[in-house]
Amino acid sequence: MMIKRVFSLVIATFISLVLGISSAQAANSVDNSILEQKILNTGVKVMDSDVLKLPIEKMSENSSVKMFWSKSSYCSAAWGTSPVCKARYGTWGSPGLKINYKWGLRWFSNGEAAVSGRGYNAKGQERWYGLQGGQHGSGKVPWGNVLSVKAVKVKPMRFGVGSSIWWQ
Numbered sequence: 370m371m372i373k374r375v376f377s378l379v380i381a382t383f384i385s386l387v388l389g390i391s392s393a394q395a396a397n398s399v400d401n402s403i404l405e406q407k408i409l410n411t412g413v414k415v416m417d418s419d420v421l422k423l424p425i426e427k428m429s430e431n432s433s434v435k436m437f438w439s440k441s442s443y444c445s446a447a448w449g450t451s452p453v454c455k456a457r458y459g460t461w462g463s464p465g466l467k468i469n470y471k472w473g474l475r476w477f478s479n480g481e482a483a484v485s486g487r488g489y490n491a492k493g494q495e496r497w498y499g500l501q502g503g504q505h506g507s508g509k510v511p512w513g514n515v516l517s518v519k520a521v522k523v524k525p526m527r528f529g530v531g532s533s534i535w536w537q
């Protein structure tokens with residue numbers, strides 16, 4: 370009796386996954402074809418393929434620089450490491466654009482950190498720009514006409530103590 374029940378559950382799960390994937394693929398193919406056409410029309414460089422799977426924020430030089438808590442991400446680093454953490458949304462830039470980063474230690478983190486934000490130089494090459502060290506910081510980094518995902522590198526600065534930050 371138990372084997373029959375487990376088998377039924379496995380079959381039901383398989384069928385729902387197959388149906389869910391096929392409908393999602395159909396929806397994504399329409400969205401992706403529209404996005405691909407916009408990319409071709411604007412000449413923006415896609416620098417991180419993950420961006421095509423995320424919601425996208427279009428930025429320009431005169432865009433508002435408001436930061437929202439809903440766009441906050443978190444990054445934790447153990448002593449001796451420097452992980453790269455990505456945002457949950459993509460950023461569509463424009464020629465000459467500089468984007469804002471802001472960060473701070475989370476309430477339970479006792480250390481200090483050195484944080485770098487991902488940006489792109491005039492040739493569209495990825496570069497990491499310092500965003501100050503300590504317990505909080507911010508900065509503007511060159512982005513340009515690039516479609517990518519914001520990211521930070523976090524390096525704990527206090528010996529033997531890791532760091533955990535929130536960032537935007």
